[in-house]
Amino acid sequence: MPILTLAVKSLLNRRVTALLMVLSISLSVMLLLGVERLRTQARAGFANTISGTDLVVGARTGAIALLLHAVFRIGYATNNVSWASYQEIARHPRVRWTIPLSLGDSHRGFAVLGTNPDYFRHYRYARTRALELETGAPFADVYDAVLGADVARELGYRVGQSIIVAHGAVDAGVSRHDDKPFRVIGILKKTGTPVDRTVHVTLAGLEAIHLDWQSGMRVPGAAVSADDARSQDLTPRSITAFLVGLDSRTAVFHVQRFVNDYRKEPLLAILPGVVLQELWDAIGVAEQALLVVSALVALVGLCGMVTALLTGLNERRREMAVLRSVGARPRHIFALIAGEATALAATGIALGVGFLYLALFAARGLIQTRLGLSIEIGFPSPYEWLLLGAVLLASFVAGLWPALRAYRYSLTDGMTVHI
Amino acid sequence: MNSALALVLVVAAIWLPVPGAVAEERPEVIDWKHLVPAGYDPNQLFRKYEKDVSTLRDNDPRAERAAERLRQAWENAPVVATLNNKMVKLAGFVVALEGDGKAVSEFLLVPYFGACIHVPPPPSNQVGLVRTGNKPFKVNQMFDMVSVTGRLRTERARNDLASASYIIEATQVEVHKP
Numbered sequence: 001m002p003i004l005t006l007a008v009k010s011l012l013n014r015r016v017t018a019l020l021m022v023l024s025i026s027l028s029v030m031l032l033l034g035v036e037r038l039r040t041q042a043r044a045g046f047a048n049t050i051s052g053t054d055l056v057v058g059a060r061t062g063a064i065a066l067l068l069h070a071v072f073r074i075g076y077a078t079n080n081v082s083w084a085s086y087q088e089i090a091r092h093p094r095v096r097w098t099i100p101l102s103l104g105d106s107h108r109g110f111a112v113l114g115t116n117p118d119y120f121r122h123y124r125y126a127r128t129r130a131l132e133l134e135t136g137a138p139f140a141d142v143y144d145a146v147l148g149a150d151v152a153r154e155l156g157y158r159v160g161q162s163i164i165v166a167h168g169a170v171d172a173g174v175s176r177h178d179d180k181p182f183r184v185i186g187i188l189k190k191t192g193t194p195v196d197r198t199v200h201v202t203l204a205g206l207e208a209i210h211l212d213w214q215s216g217m218r219v220p221g222a223a224v225s226a227d228d229a230r231s232q233d234l235t236p237r238s239i240t241a242f243l244v245g246l247d248s249r250t251a252v253f254h255v256q257r258f259v260n261d262y263r264k265e266p267l268l269a270i271l272p273g274v275v276l277q278e279l280w281d282a283i284g285v286a287e288q289a290l291l292v293v294s295a296l297v298a299l300v301g302l303c304g305m306v307t308a309l310l311t312g313l314n315e316r317r318r319e320m321a322v323l324r325s326v327g328a329r330p331r332h333i334f335a336l337i338a339g340e341a342t343a344l345a346a347t348g349i350a351l352g353v354g355f356l357y358l359a360l361f362a363a364r365g366l367i368q369t370r371l372g373l374s375i376e377i378g379f380p381s382p383y384e385w386l387l388l389g390a391v392l393l394a395s396f397v398a399g400l401w402p403a404l405r406a407y408r409y410s411l412t413d414g415m416t417v418h419i
Numbered sequence: 420m421n422s423a424l425a426l427v428l429v430v431a432a433i434w435l436p437v438p439g440a441v442a443e444e445r446p447e448v449i450d451w452k453h454l455v456p457a458g459y460d461p462n463q464l465f466r467k468y469e470k471d472v473s474t475l476r477d478n479d480p481r482a483e484r485a486a487e488r489l490r491q492a493w494e495n496a497p498v499v500a501t502l503n504n505k506m507v508k509l510a511g512f513v514v515a516l517e518g519d520g521k522a523v524s525e526f527l528l529v530p531y532f533g534a535c536i537h538v539p540p541p542p543s544n545q546v547g548l549v550r551t552g553n554k555p556f557k558v559n560q561m562f563d564m565v566s567v568t569g570r571l572r573t574e575r576a577r578n579d580l581a582s583a584s585y586i587i588e589a590t591q592v593e594v595h596k597p
Contacts, residue, residue: 043520051517094494127517127524249516249548250527250584253540254494263483273515273526277558280520 006326007336010319014312018344021305025348028301029391030355032294033384037356039287040381043280045373046072049193050243050272052124054252057081057089057259058241060266064282067275070101070241073111073194076169077103080238085265089244092258094251097122099243102206102236107163108171110151112199114206114236120146122245125193135159136186139202142230145182146200149190150368159184165201165209175217177209180226192374204234244269298391302345302398309341309402313409320410334407341399342392349388353380446508446568451530454544454585456499496542498573498583508568509547509587510595513558516548522555528587532562547571547585549592556592564595 011018050056050071058066059079068074090098099122102114120131120138136159138146147157157163161184167175182201190196208229212222224232246255252271259269320333328336357377364375380388512532517525528547549567556565569589 040521045520047518047520054516127519248584249525250543250546251494252527253546254490254543257490257540261486271514271516273517273523276518276520277515 006323007340010316011340017308017312021308021344022348022351024301024304025298025345025391025395026350026352026355028294028298029349029352029388030359032298032387032391033353033356033380034359035290035294036384036387037360038375039290041375042371042373044376045192045371046279047276048126049195050125051127051129052122052245053243053272054246054249055244055256055259055269056241056272057244057267057269060268063268063270063275064279066241066268066270067272067279069103070243071194071272073103073113073198077240079266080240081242081267082238082265083236085262085267086239086242088264089259089262089267090242092255094246094248094255095244096247097245099123100203100236100239101241101243102203103240104169105165105167105177105206105209106169106171107151107165107199108155110148110197110199111169111194112165112201112206114201114203114239116203119200123195123243125191125195129191131191131195132189134187134189136184138186139200140185141183142202142204142208142234143180143182143226144185144202144205146186146188147184148188148196148198148200150196151199152184152187154369157184157187159187163199165199167213179223180205180209180229203236203239207234207236208232299394301348302391302395305341305344305348305395306398306401309337309399310405313337313402313406316406317409317413320406321413324410324413328410330407330410333410334403336403337406338396338399338403341402342396345392345395345399349391353388444506446506448508449502451509451511451545454499454502454547455542456497456544459497459544493540493542496544498544498585500573502571502585503573505571506569507571507587508566509571510564510566511547513556513563513565515558518555518558522557524551524555525549526551526556528565528567532564543584547587549587549589551589551592554589554592556589559594564597565592566595567592 056067056070058070059077059081061078065075069077086098086100089095097118099118100115101119103111105112117138123131125131133146134149134152136146145163151157162181163184164176164178164181166172167177182205188195208226211229211232212219212224244255246252256269256271259267320328323333323336360375360377364377367373367375509528511528511530513523514527514529515523516527517523526549528549529541530545531541547567549569567587567589568591569587572586572588573583574586575583
C-alpha cells in the first residue's frame, strides 16, 4: 500500500523525535511493570518462606518484629526464651513438633542459626517443600555445620571445610570464636528463601563456643578448648525463638493463648500467615502510592508523545498535501496519524517490557544478595497484560487529538497549504 | 449423519445429568449456632466458676486452676456429628494460614474479627478449617467478611486426647454481602 510506505518513510524522516517518544513511553512502561512485578515477587517470596507452621513463639516483643526476626532474619531480638519455658510449651498435648532457633552470631555476612535435626525434618517452605541436601549429611557432631546454598556458592565452600563463627551480626575479625572452628558437613539445595543465606549449626555447638565468653567478650584465663567443651553440659540455657506444629490446625488459638498467658516468662505466640497479612496491610498504602506514581509517569510519557505529534503537525502540512495529491482522503490522514500514535506507543511498550526483563536479569543477583528474595522471570501475569493494554488504549485515545487536528488541516488545506 | 446424532446424544447423556446432580445438592445456609450441639452452653461453665472466680485475685492459684479447667472445656468443645459431609454455606472472618502473598489457600473461619487477639478465643466448635483446594481465595483486607460454600466434615485430630474439629472443603469463597 503506497500510503503505508510513505507513512513509514515519513516516520523515518523524523526518526530522532520518534525515537525519543518511543523511549519515554518505554521507560514509563518499564517503571509501571517493574513496580508491579517487584511487589508481587516480594509478597510471594515472603509468603513462600515458611509453610505448615502453626505458631512462631519468641520473647514478648511485637508480632511483626518477631516474625521478621525469627523467620526472615531481619532486625534483632530484644530478649530470649528460656530453655525451661521452651520445654514446657513443647510438652503441651496439642503440640506435635517444635523447631528451636538460636540467632545472633554470623559468618562473613551470613546469619548463623543454631538449631537441631528437627529443623531438617519439619521445616517446610513454598507450601509443601521440605529442605533437601545437595551434598553431605545433616548434623551429627557438636561442631557440625550445614550451609545454605548461597553461602556455599558465594564463599566457595565444600563439605569438609572448616569455618569460624563470629560473635554478633557483623563479622569484622575482632570478635570471633576462632578457638572452636566448625566443620561443614552438608550443603542444602536452593530454596529461594532466607535459608539459602544461613549457616546452620547445632545448639550444642553454639553453647560450646560461648562457654568461656561473658557479656560479649572472651574471659581471659578461663579458656575452654574445643575438645574440653565437648565433655561439658551443652544444653542451651535459652533460645531466640521456636516454630511450633500442632496436631490440629483449629487448635492454634488455644495454644497461642496458652503461650501468651504463660506466667513464668513473657512470651509471644503468633500465627505467621496472619502477621504476614498484617505486614501487607501496613505496606499496602505505600504500594498503592507507588502504583499511582508509576501510572502518572506513564501519563507523562503519553503527554510527551501527544505534544511531539501536535507540534510536528505544522511542519507536516505540506506532507499531508502531497498525500492528498496521491489520493488520500481526509479520513486516511486521520487514520494515519492515529495509527502512528498507537504504533509508536506499541513499540514503546514492547521496548519497555524488553528493558524490564533485561534489568531484572541484571539485578536479580543483587536482590538475592541484599534481600534474600529470588525473583522469578516469567511471562507477564494477566494483571500486567491489563496494565499494558491500558497504556495502549490510553495512547490510542491520546493520539486521536493530533489525528483530528490533522484531519481538519487536510480539509482546509486541500492541495495547497494555507498558513 | 446418524453417527453425528449418536455422538450428540452420548455427549448430552454425559453432560446433562451433571449440572442436575450439582443443583440437587444445594448448600444449606447455616449459622455459627448450628455448629454447637443442642444443650451445650459454654456460658454455663462461666457461671459455675463465677462465684469463686470473682473473689479471687489474678495470680491466685485457684483462679489459675479455674482458668485452666475453663480453657480445657473450651478446647474440647463437642461437635455436631449430623453435620458431617453436608454441603453448607457459612459466613465469617478469615484467619489466613497458608498462601502465596496474593491468595490464601488454607484459612480458619471464625465468627468474629480479631479471634486471635480476643480473650478467650472461640471454642473449638466455633472455628472451621477451610481448604480452598485449587481455587485460592484472594484476600482484599484482613477484616473482610466472607461466605464459604463447601462440604463440612467433622474430623478427629491425630492425638486421641483431642476433640474433633470442623473442616470445610470449600467449593466457593466470596465476599459476604449482608
